[in-house]
Amino acid sequence: MRGLIWLTWRQHRWPIVISAGLTALLAVFMVLTASELGSMAAHCAAPNVRCTQAKTESVPSHATYLMNAVVFLPVLVAVFWGVPLLAREFEQRTLPLAWSQDVSRQKWLFGKAAVMVTLVGAMATLLAGLSEHLAHQYRAYTGESLFDGTQFQAGGWLPLTLALAWLAIGIAAGAATRRVLVSFAVVAGVWITRMVLMPQARQHFAKPLTLKFPFAGFDDASLSVDVGRSSIPNDMSMDSGSAGFYDSHGGTHSAAQVMRGWCSDSRTDIGTCLKNHDIVGKLSTFQPANRMGTFHLIENGINLGLFALALVVAWYCVKRTRTTVS
Amino acid sequence: MIAFHVDRAGSVPAYAQLVQQVREALRLGLLHPGDKLPTVREVVTSCAVNAATVLKAYRELELSGLVEARQGAGTYVSGTLGGSADPAAMDELRGRLRSWVGDARHAGLEDDDMRALVTSVLAEPPGELSAEQRAARAETERTTQTTQGRPSAGPR
Amino acid sequence: MTEVAFETQNLGKRYRKLWALKDFSVALPANKVIALVGANGAGKSTLMSIAAGILPPTEGEVRVGGRVVLLSQDKPLYRSFSVADMLNFGRHLNTVWDQPRALSWLSRFDIPLDRPCGKLSGGQQTQVAMAVALGARPSLLLLDEPLANLDPVARREVTGELLGEVADSDLTVVLSTHVVAELAGVGDHLLLLRGGRGALDGDVEELLSQHTRLVGPRADQPPVDGQVVQSQHTARQSTFLVRTLLGPETPVAAPWQAQPVTLEDLVLGYLRTGNAEGEL
Incomplete structure (x- = not known):
């Protein structure tokens, strides 16, 4: 093992050195940003202080960048750590050399993968811990939900399992395609697919709840102001501007029906239009905050499953590789 | 010390080339009794021939009494060949050969023709001598006896 | 009894429908230089890969005594590694490692230890690959035309040093090559493959003493009993390459002549026969 x-x-010393440097740099920035956000939140919490607490301010937006960076890093792990492990050896035809020493292919593959898993794991653990902390400070200041997009992915040790999964996916892509550039394309394709599909899939890990939020008055009925929501602050909203409405008899109507059907005439005031159609409140579909731990667990499970599956694929490809010319 | 070389293009086996080169060196006086031959390892690496080839050549030389293997010390020249025969006789033979070559050239023979002639004469069975050969031999014996009295003139 | 370095029994290897090696049984002597010759596709690389354990045979058995190292024609090296790192690689990934042996090989050819392998010439890369192969202390070293891209002088030098290693240790070398002319005096033992089968196998000296070229007037058969390896005819003359017990010492009646053959004559004779059969 010492040899491996x-x-x-x-x-792989360059990816290792650069990753370690980048990890240290990110860690410092995250610690500083989190502590800044924390003191800003504490300052605003004091009596007689008015804060805008907008997420567009410079410090909270830095926090968003940092969390996004941590969420994005796994794809770089796949590209710069995972892919070269096999694809570069295939391209430079060095596998016959590596596999003709006293170390078996199996030991060679899993030994090298284990070293990488350890290193990536250590760096990702540090970053995942810090990003979770940062997400909490971000929420403390801006009041944004921890169950939402970036904050959700930055928390619950997801960056750790995601990094491990993508390390393995990179290795498997290299093993299957045997070409560095092709592997990059495969990794990029799978990553984009994941970025598109995962937020969709995540919403359906459990059956979402739908609650009715009555309008306090018709003046509030504009869609941008959601009156009742402040009572459930840390959930995963699934409305995305298309929540339905309900009338005084309990009947529900889709947003399309109401906004584009009945109230599409711009001459009529929207409040009046809703009143005319007996709409008394808005529906909201969401995953409640208490499910967040379970959701993190499910997604971590998916990541670890991918990790194991990718390693099996890599091993299968390595096993059936012929190093000789026939 | 003799430096071997092996010619792979010819039809002479590698071991025979080594034997030939030692014999030639003895004849030409490049090797003397007591000289050390290169070790097997040295010949193997310098000529790129396998150890068995070198060992076979050395064994053949040993059998013909030209070299002896000293336990753990290497192989040493122990015998002599024509080169260390009576120098006066050698000079005499060389002189006669020179005049023979002159005659042959005069008769229009090329170098290769002469070599072929020598080879064919050497290959003849050493049977009954012709009258001409007998005369030549008698002549040789006579001149050899007379030259023995004189101090050697040629360089050794 | 000589020791056996490598032994096969009814070995066969099939790639889809094609048998690259079929019904092949051989026992190669230890501490010898074994010349492996054959036309392209005769099964040389297949045999070496099976011996090295990187290719599973389709049928039959292989027995190898000790450690095996295969050095193939493309001699892979890590381009970014320095020469010293390539030796570290060998040391770290092998249970047995002889650093002085690897270093002395490199110093004999003046290879700079601190240069990255990618910046070395083709010949120098061959030397590094050889050093790594020898450092692993193989008892059987399989060389699959690794010297092909060296110039003749370097090839001679490497062959010489390699033969020196054989003389110094219990190493057995199997040398596969196209350049038959350079095998004279190099190979102790000849193994000739033809169409995936062993066509000729034996001690080189012994084989040479058992073969002769008979030259004489036009005839359909040679004037002596024996296996006719190859025959050539012109209008007035016939030449036979014959395997007989006495070889060039075979007594023949004039005007026939029995001539000794070189290793090259022998190999080419057997390879040409194979071609003729293939064409029929």
Whole structure:
């Protein structure tokens, strides 16, 4: 194993060094930003102080960048750590050399992968811990839900399992395609697919709740102001501007029906239009905050499943590789 | 010390080339009794021939009494060949060969023709001598006896 | 009894429908230089890969005594590794490693230890690959035309040093090559493959003493009993390459002549026969 540690270091020292540097840099920024957000939140919480607490201010937007960076890093792990492990050896035809020493293919593959898993795991654990902390400070200041998009992905140790999964996916892509550039394309494709599908899938990990929120008055009925929502501050909203409405008899109507059907005439005031159609409140569909832990667990499980599956694929490809010309 | 070389293009086996080169060196006086031959390892690396080839050549030389293997010390020249025969006789033979070559050239023979002639004469069975050969031999014996009295003139 | 370095029994390897090696049984002696010759596709690389354990045979058995290292024609190296790192690689990934042996090989050819392998010439890369192969202390070293891209002088030097290693240790070398002319004096033992089968296998000296070229007037058969390896005819003359017990010492009646053959004659004779059969 000592030999494989040396070999992994010698072959991948640049990604290792650069990743370690980047991790340290990110960690420092995250600690500083989190502490700044924390003191800003504490300052606003004091009596007689009025704060705008907008997420567009510079410090909270820095926090968003940092959390997004942590969420994005796994794809870089796939590209710069995972793919070269096999694809570069295939391209440079060095596998016959690596596999003709006293170390078996199996030990070679899993030994090198283990070294990488350890290193990536250590760096990702640090970043995942700090990003979770940062997300909490971000919420403390801006009041944004922890169950939403970036904050959700930055918390619950998701960056750790995601990094491990993508390390393995990179290795598997390299093993299957045997070409560095092709592997990059495969990794990018799968990553984009994940970015599109995962937020959709995540909403359906459990059956969402739908609650009725009566309008306090018709003046409030404009869609941008959601009156009742402040009572459930840390959930995962699934409305995305298309929540339905309900009338005084309990009947529900889709947003399209109401906004584009009945109230599409711009000459009529929207409040009057809703009143004319007996609309008394808005529906809201969401995942409640108490499900967040379970959701993190499910997504971590998916990541670890992908990790294991990708390693099996890589092993299968390695096993059936012929290093000789026939 | 003799430096071997092996010619792979010819039809002479590698071991025979080594034997030939030692014999030639002995004849030409490049090797003397007591000289050390290169070790097997040295010949193997310098000529790129396998150890068995070198060992076979050395064994053949040993059998013909030209070299002896000293336990753990290497192989040493122990015998002599024509080169260390009586120098006066050698000079005499060389002189006669020179005049023979002159005659042959005069008769229009090329170098290769002469070589072929020598080879064919050497290949003849050493049977009954012709009258001409007998005369030549008698002549040789006579001149050899007379030259023995004189101090050697040619360089050794 | 000589020791056996490598032994096969009814070995066969099939790639889809094609048998690259079929019904192949051989026992190669230890601490010898074994010349492996054959036309392209005769099964040389397949045999070496099976011996090295990187290719599973389709049928039959292989027995190898000790450690095996295969050095193939493309001699892979890590381009970014320095020469010293390539030796570290060998040391770290092998249970047995002989650093002085690897270093002395490199110093014999003046290879700079601190240069990245990617910046070395083709010949120098061959030397590094050889050093890594020898450092692993193989008892059987399989060389699949690794010297092909060296110039003749370097090839001679490497062959010489390699033969020196064989003389110094219990190493057995199997040398596969196209350049038959350079095998004279190099190979102790000849193994000739033809169409995936062993066509000729034996001690080189012994084989040479058992073969002769018979030249004489036009005839359909040679004037002696024996296996006719190859025959050539012109209008007035016939030439036979014959395997007989006495070889060039075979007594023949004039005007026939029995001539000794070189290793190259022998190999080419057997390879040409194979071609003729293939064409029929």
